[in-house]
């Protein structure tokens with residue numbers, strides 16, 4: 285940190301800053317978006333902010349903020365969210381065991397209770413195992429690299445490369461340790477003192493650059509990125525699956541055995557909690573499965589949606605797209621649904637379900653990603669014509 289030069293823009297040979305006299309933040313604008321500091325002036329939004337905050341914190345869904353508010357999911361909550369998750373899980377375990385299934389056993393429904401408990405424990409074990417994995421596993425960070433020494437020559441090499449053939453190129457010229465980039469980068473992170481490969485962002489909560497950053501998740505006390513996204517998908521799938529199982533079996537028990545005359549308030553609380561989790565995490569899970577299949581991170585998707593909204597509002601086609609998309613809205617990293625899925629989950633299908641280590645990440649360095657050559661050709665063509 286002590287090596288940070290006074291004019292931070294001047295050390296970036298790739299994207300020299302047009303505002304170098306303003307002394308602005310070192311985190312680039314895209315990352316400011318990435319940290320979910322989108323704001324809205326809507327008074328209606330401000331009025332409902334507590335509910336929106338709760339929704340955002342529970343679902344981990346990034347939403348714009350009323351001015352002056354801090355995002356719930358981007359504060360550093362430390363271990364508290366993990367304790368909350370484990371506390372709720374412990375309560376649900378106790379309630380489902382004692383206040384639902386033990387009651388079923390008492391009224392002579394032994395087979396039903398055993399079936400419920402066997403499947404519940406399978407869900408619960410997988411939920412805990414995937415949670416342990418996502419909480420303990422790093423999202424992946426860029427390797428330490430030497431700071432760029434001079435700016436002008438490298439900047440020239442970028443302009444040449446913008447009109448070069450359709451192959452990934454190193455924009456850094458002769459600078460050591462510069463990762464290759466197909467998006468006109470890489471950028472230099474002043475805070476971490478590393479090169480940021482394509483799709484890498486600086487997380488302001490973790491205060492560190494994260495490879496293929498998806499989002500910062502307080503519920504796992506860290507970032508979701510290249511190396512732990514598979515565990516994250518497993519975790520939300522098992523959470524919503526377990527909640528659905530508890531909700532449906534409790535509902536069936538209520539309907540079959542006169543609800544409150546057989547069961548008590550704890551069973552009702554379990555039913556309500558599982559219903560809420562099933563609904564919110566269920567939607568969240570579906571959105572992440574979809575994002576994995578179309579090879580978009582949450583941040584890239586936010587940028588894409590902002591771009592399409594802005595374009596609609598301004599009614600023109602001249603609004604610059606986010607840097608992973610063409611002006612026709614095509615994603616450079618979309619290969620095919622199966623290839624996109626395998627890039628995240630690996631090619632061993634049983635490991636899609638098990639939170640065990642997978643060797644598919646050994647083929648990924650966080651710098652080179654599969655990309656669609658046709659879309660990339662279109663992308664370069666657009667750059668040439670600008």
Ligand SMILES: [Zn+2]
Nearest residue numbers: 473476486493
């Ligand atoms: Zn950084």
Ligand SMILES: [Zn+2]
Nearest residue numbers: 487490500507
């Ligand atoms: Zn983070």
